Amino acid sequence: MASQASEAPNRLAINRLGIWLFFLSESFLFGALLTTRYYLQGVSRPADLNQPLGFVISFILILSSLTAYRAESAVAHGAQALFRRNILYTIILGTLFIAGVGLEWSEGFRFFPPSHGFGTIFFTLTGFHAFHVLTGILALIVLILPGQRGRFTPENHWGAEAIIKYWHFVDVVWVFIFPTLYLVS
Amino acid sequence: MKTNGLRRKLMIGFGVFGALAVIKVIEYFVGTRVKTGGWPYLLVLAFAGAVPILYYFMHINDLGKTKDRDDG
Numbered sequence: 001m002a003s004q005a006s007e008a009p010n011r012l013a014i015n016r017l018g019i020w021l022f023f024l025s026e027s028f029l030f031g032a033l034l035t036t037r038y039y040l041q042g043v044s045r046p047a048d049l050n051q052p053l054g055f056v057i058s059f060i061l062i063l064s065s066l067t068a069y070r071a072e073s074a075v076a077h078g079a080q081a082l083f084r085r086n087i088l089y090t091i092i093l094g095t096l097f098i099a100g101v102g103l104e105w106s107e108g109f110r111f112f113p114p115s116h117g118f119g120t121i122f123f124t125l126t127g128f129h130a131f132h133v134l135t136g137i138l139a140l141i142v143l144i145l146p147g148q149r150g151r152f153t154p155e156n157h158w159g160a161e162a163i164i165k166y167w168h169f170v171d172v173v174w175v176f177i178f179p180t181l182y183l184v185s
Numbered sequence: 186m187k188t189n190g191l192r193r194k195l196m197i198g199f200g201v202f203g204a205l206a207v208i209k210v211i212e213y214f215v216g217t218r219v220k221t222g223g224w225p226y227l228l229v230l231a232f233a234g235a236v237p238i239l240y241y242f243m244h245i246n247d248l249g250k251t252k253d254r255d256d257g
Contacts, residue, residue: 016248043224055213062209066202069242073194168242175234179227183216 012158019162023169026132030173033128034180037121043184046118048111050104054182057100058174061133064093065171068140072164075147075157083160084147087140090167094137101130125177132170139163201241208234 071086104126112119143160146152152160212230215223239245 013249020248051217058209062202062205065238065242066198069198070195073191073198077188077191079191165243168238172235172238176231179212179216179231183212183227184224185220
């Protein structure tokens, strides 16, 4: 009984360590891709790059981080309706971000296709990132049903915490991708 | 019903979002107006944007803690 009582807090610490190690491994992947941008292209970028659109989708992603944070804060305090609402907002904003990336890609194919030096980096970086955003959206959708059933409590909401942390990680990655692709010159 | 602890957390969220929005605007301004040599500023701004997310949103300071954070 005593070992079971001590197991729960340790389990949370172990879970958190595990997800941060996962983030570290993903950081190596994105770090390599970001470094490749400078190795292949230096600091040059095409004039046709749609910087305003890049700024708008960056803003959307930051906003989605706010709603994800509000969702996590809500579930940690037992505010289930606020949790579900903000998860929904996060999903909508994430989908808008993906749509924005799609728009960028349609322009990118015209001005700097994948055969182009910058195009290679652009589509690889944004593609990898968009894939992570997409999996994040799917994971957030998975949260909705258990959230509606009151599955997540202030004492036990690791599932929600993990997925929301992943969403913030995706935002942190974009914080570095946006200036690397759109602004550095 | 929002408790004081939740209210405080939500206000922190708005504060961090506000700071991130300002950083993004400055970053965009530097990136579009500064033709050469702007990358050190962009690097600093990128880290300035990442740190609040890591600390306030991702709670990196909770690493290794065996108890959930005290929300007050």
